[in-house]
Structures are given as C-alpha cells and as structure tokens.
Amino acid sequence: MTVATTRDLRQQNRTKVLRTLVLSGETTRATLAADCELSAATVTNVVNELIDDGVVEEIGSVPSDGGRPIARLALRAAGAHMLGADVGERGVAVELFDLSMNRLDREFREAPASTADPAQISTALADAVAALRERHPDLESTLVGLGVGLPGVVGPGHGSAAVPTLYAQSLGWAPTSVADLVSAPGLEVFADNGANALAVAELWFGAARGASDAVVGLLGRGIGLGVVCDGRLVRGALGSAGEWGHTKLGLGNGPVCRCGARGCLEAYVGAHAILERWRATGASETGEGWRALSALVAAADAGDAAAAAVVDETLDVLATALANLVNLLNPERIVLGGWVGLRLVPARREELADRVRRLSLDRPGSQFTIELCRFEGDSVALGAALMPLQAFIDRPRVRERAAVR
C-alpha cells in the first residue's frame, strides 16, 4: 500500500522474492518468476542483488529437458541471524536462528519463585540474550534483531507517546513498557503476544501454511487464538484481537472463570476446568499439568465412564466455540495446539470435526479441516524470531559497498 516510487517497486519485488524463498526453502529462477508474477529478467536482477548481499546462493543445478540446466537457488543460511525469546510463566528461553530457521543455540533462565516481578524477568532475558551474543561474536554483523513473545497483550501504550506496552493481566503485572522489559543494546526489538507468535509460526511453516483464512487455537491453562484473514494475522484496533478464552458460551449460567465471569470458554475447556470437573466426579487425581490430563484421557480411553463424560463435555463445548468461529470467519483450516489440545484432540480429531460441522451452518461447515499444530508450546521463540525475519524480508537493500568507498 505504500508503493509510491519506482524504488519502492524494486524494494517490493525484492521482498516478494525473498519471502517466496523463505517459504519454499529452495526454488529456481523460473519458478520464482511464476510465483512472484515477475518477468524472468527482473528475477535475475533481484536474485543477483540478493546473491551479492550474501543472502541467497546457487546450490548446484538440475538437468532440464535437454537444455541448459536449471540453477537451484536457496537462502544462504548464514546470511542473517535472528534471536527469538519466549517469555513465559516458567522462565525465559532465548534461541538463535539462522536465515533457514535452524536453531543454532539456546539459552534458558528459569523463572524465580514468583513471576510477579517484571524486573526479574527483564534481567533474566537480558542475561540470556547477552550470553548468546557473547558466545557468537562473529554473528553480530548479521544479527537482524530480537523478537520477544510475551505472556499478554502487546499494544500501543496509553497517552500520546504510545510506546509498545505489555498488558499481562493474567500474571498480575501492571502495564509495562516493552522497552523497559527488553533491553538489548544495539539490537532492534520486536514484541508480540506469545500465542500470536506461535500462530505466525504455524502460518509460515506449520499446519496453517498457505491458508489465507484460518484460526489457530492454543489450548492450555488459558485459551489463546490467532485469527488469520487473507493470509495475515488479525490484531484488531489495538492489538488485543484473539481473546477467545473469555468468550461467553453459557449466557451467565456456566461455571465461574478465573476472570470472575461465568460461562467463559476457558471455564469449560481450560486445563484447570477440565481436571476440576473430573475431580468433581470423585477422581483422585490432584495434579494440574500434562500428567494429570494424560491420566484423564487414559482413563476415558480405558472405558472409565466418568472420565469419558468429562472428555465428552469438553469436546462438546470446544466444538460449539469452534462452530461459532466457523460461522463467523469461514476459515478453510482450524489448527489446534497447546499442551491440552495436543493431548486431547489427536485421537478425536474426526469426531471433533463432525461435531463442529453439526453445530455450524452447512456451507462454512463443509469447508474447513481440523489440523494439529506442528509446533509445540516451546516454539514460541521460533515464532518470535519470525518478527525480525519479517523485518529483514521487508527491509530495503542495505548498500554496504557505498560506505566502503
């Protein structure tokens, strides 16, 4: 939308080519021309630029039907590097990726006993980032930036300055400026909600790949959602779109949610709610995590009627919530993940899809598929690293030669 000059034009074509390369991993000039709707000549020019910049390289060739062999093109993995951080309830994980999204290194800092203090998280994050940078001093020159996935809504701050601010209500944090939370000297910083980061990872490289309209639901202790319309993640007016967990399904009559209201989706399908319902049937399980949920699912699978009923009700509510999304957004793909989702859904994917179909209108109901997240919860860092990658792709050519002269 901001293409005004012929220069922008070249920049945009460069972006198109680079983006296609990132998504396909390997291509040829001809394919690139077709995919980007550019002429062969332009592709040659752009690709040469990219090769000059050390971002792309030719990796051998394949024979053509009797003519000059086709040169295979790929990203030069070492051409750029990104840092991605997952700031979660359990701690801070920072990972280093190259241009091919290979994870080169990782640094983890466990969260202190209470996560109620953003300052501690902040130093842990700064520590981890510094450690990685010290371990790889040679990559400083190709380091694009640091993407951070945070446990809350990231939106423009209050007032006129409007600096990006984290609103992590569920952790009991006061609104915190992202700049205060994340200090990485000399590094461009990007921040977003962790669930959004994961959704973007699924959209680029995972189960939502190539979809133009999709929803990515993350079922865990809380319920997150990434909404994709027209190939792009929907952020809403001020960044908080995708708050699915406190969608009301019970019309004021459901169980009480930790947000204080009644009938929230999370109060039916959140991990705590599921296990609480199981306990209410007399089950002795007292845990709250993966192990407890696995016990529930195993019991249901083994024929325990009470456990089966709990799972059934969970699926029923989930299907209702999904059907509402299907009606509202007409997605072509529903992607489910999160540790609860990945434990609960795989064996019941078809049944869930059937229920969603029954609860939604005929047309949209016949146009979606349910997939499972390819990335698990610990890939927030990868998703976060896609923010600097996106920036790298969008960035106009940096002419280092000019400076040398």
Place this chain on the structure above:
Amino acid sequence: MTVATTRDLRQQNRTKVLRTLVLSGETTRATLAADCELSAATVTNVVNELIDDGVVEEIGSVPSDGGRPIARLALRAAGAHMLGADVGERGVAVELFDLSMNRLDREFREAPASTADPAQISTALADAVAALRERHPDLESTLVGLGVGLPGVVGPGHGSAAVPTLYAQSLGWAPTSVADLVSAPGLEVFADNGANALAVAELWFGAARGASDAVVGLLGRGIGLGVVCDGRLVRGALGSAGEWGHTKLGLGNGPVCRCGARGCLEAYVGAHAILERWRATGASETGEGWRALSALVAAADAGDAAAAAVVDETLDVLATALANLVNLLNPERIVLGGWVGLRLVPARREELADRVRRLSLDRPGSQFTIELCRFEGDSVALGAALMPLQAFIDRPRVRERAAVR
C-alpha cells in the same frame, strides 16, 4: 500486492487518488498529495489524467494566504454511473447512481406472492434494469456496471468452473448461478450478500467510515454481520464469513431456532424470537413487523414490566454476543442497524455499551464505541452500487483516444 511494473505503479496511484476523492468528496491537490503520500508533481499528473477522462473537475478556488489561490477539486458526478440492486424478500429495487453517489433514478418490482422461485425474481430484476437503461440512454457510455445485493451467501460455485453462485438457504432456493439470476447484456455484474453490501456502505460513507477494525451488525428477522479487519470486509475462505445469527450462545439449552438448532443468537435476538417471548408473557400483539416491535418497545418504555423484561433479556443476549466479538476482534467501532436494531438500540445505546464492557475483557472493552447505522435497510442498493464503483476506481485508465485514431 500486484504492483509489478511501473505502469501498475501509475495505475495504483491513480486508484489511490480516485479513492481519496470518492471518500472526501472535495479536496485540493496539496491535500491529495498529503493523503496519498505522493509528490505534488505526481498528483498533478494523475489529476490531469482524471480531468482528461472527465472524472474529475476543478470547481472554483479558495484564496490562499496571499498567494495563488488553491484550486478545489471534486469528482465530476456525470463522469460515471453505477446501478445497484437490492434483491430482497419483498421485491427487487434497482437504483441508478452517479459518481457522487447521488441517486438519480429508481425502479421497484414487487415480489410475486411466493419468492420460492428464483426465475421470477430474475425476470423482475432484468425488467427493472432494462427500464432504467431505457429511460437513460445517454448514460450507457458511462455506465460502469451493476452491483447486486442478494439474500444469501455469494461464493464460488461447486466444481472446477467455480462461477459465482448464490446460496440462499433461508429462502429455500437451490444454489443458483449468479449469471443465471442476473442478466444484464453488455453490463459488468457484481454480486454479494445484501448485508455485506450494506456493511460496505457504512464503511465507505456511514458510521463505520474510516475505521480499520469494525463490526457492522444488522438486526432484523435474521441477524447479519459484516466484519471489517484492516479496513477491508472479511469474506472468509469461500465468502460466507459473517454468519453471526447462528452463533451458539446457549450451549444447547436455548430456544429452538428456525435453523433447527438450539441457542442460536437469532433465536434470542431475531424479531420473531423477541416478539414470541413477549407473547409468552401474555401480550396480545400478534404482528411480526416494525409495528409490533414498536408496540413492545413503547410498552417497555411505558413501564410495562413484562415488556421491559423482554427488552432487557434481548439486550443482555445481544451484549453477550457483542462482547464475544469485542474479545475476538478488538474492533474500534460497533455499528448496529437493521430495522430491529434501529428501533431497539438508539434509546439504549449507552446501556448496551456498558453491558458489553462488563462482559468483555478490560482492554478491548474500553476501546470500542457503539454507533448506529446511518443507512437504513433500503440502502442495500447503494451498497451494491459500490461494487461497480470499487471496480471503476481500481480499473486502469481507459484510453479512448487511442481507439479514435
């Protein structure tokens, strides 16, 4: 996204300028340059082109601070004309608009007793269009196209051909190819759902104007919704996005909807459902339309406890459904219309907003306003006419001169 050549560039800049002109009605070259982020020189070039094409004209000037006066620019209303049709349950209305969206003429055909036959609607539509064209033969050369708002989902058809097809399940019609339904020789035809058309009208010229994230709810016999993300109407994978009416709120426990399911929003907030609830309290009203609803609202206002309770419950469910949208999409504006909405909401707008705020999360809940549709239900034709207008704006320059030589 399809800007590849320098020519596309000019085309796109022309579109930007034209679009801005349509939205602002009147501007100056300097303002245009600022709004479109173009240089003054480019604006001059593009505007000259548009003036040559008879689409734009200078309309006098305003004095500047001591210098050359500023030329005022406006669309030349007679530069292009569009037809918009509203195909509804009551009949077919076709309207003729000029480039300034003045309605120049109108033709109405009442629906035959049973609307169960698409063929009759089809001939009525063709008749009305033909009548208008015969009455204005001089406008043929500037007639851009015909936009049709239809009572159902318009999406790509089944199979490989994928011609646009109307799915009007609620009218009991079998899927009908739009081309079969709308025949207008020599005229480009555009079709969409009527509610979508109205939402676009609100987005361009009405209460949703300028919003980048908004929802437009139409409350009538059925419940429609237009979802706007990033300034564009969301259509979903296959065109059926915005089916809000059969969103489930009651978790299987609510009243039975005409779609057969339980707990649909429409079964609480649809006109029939509201009046039915009133009748259940012993009210003697037997109507189903505007008059009956007005009686209900008047009774509630007059202190009738039963009527007030019915209205209250309606508002409550509506607020819940809206709060879910607020959480999910973080809109900056909620626009409500439809004959039920326009009767029910105006006097209770603040109360409704309060309820929505209480039922949604703090952040998104504090970021929206509720507005009323500026266009009433009979403006579907106007919204429909915006489809050819859009096409006209997006269309590259038509060089008639070249053909003359």
Place this chain on the structure above:
DNA sequence: CGTTCTTAATCTAAGTCGTGAAGTAAGGAG
C-alpha cells in the same frame, strides 16, 4: 568431433514513472 536443438539465463533497447529543482501562474501588499 562437430552440428543442431533445446531450454535457462542474461543483456539490450525502449518505454514508463516519480521526484526534486526550477520555473510559472495568480493573486495581495505596498
């Protein structure tokens, strides 16, 4: 071993476009 054929990639000439700088139009003030 050379010729011819095929396909891929590159080069070239031509044509477009937007921009900044410089120039022109149009009015007001003195």
Place this chain on the structure above:
DNA sequence: CTCCTTACTTCACGACTTAGATTAAGAACG
C-alpha cells in the same frame, strides 16, 4: 508597478520493468 507569497507545472534525471535478442550450457545425433 514592483515585490512577495503561495500553488501548481515543467523538466531533466535516475530508477524500474519488459519484450525480445543473445548467450550459456548441455543433449542428441550423425
């Protein structure tokens, strides 16, 4: 009548893409 201010236009320039010509690089074949 001159100067000043502001709005718009023109012009020279550089940047871009493209169609079509050309070269690169191998395969088939005699």
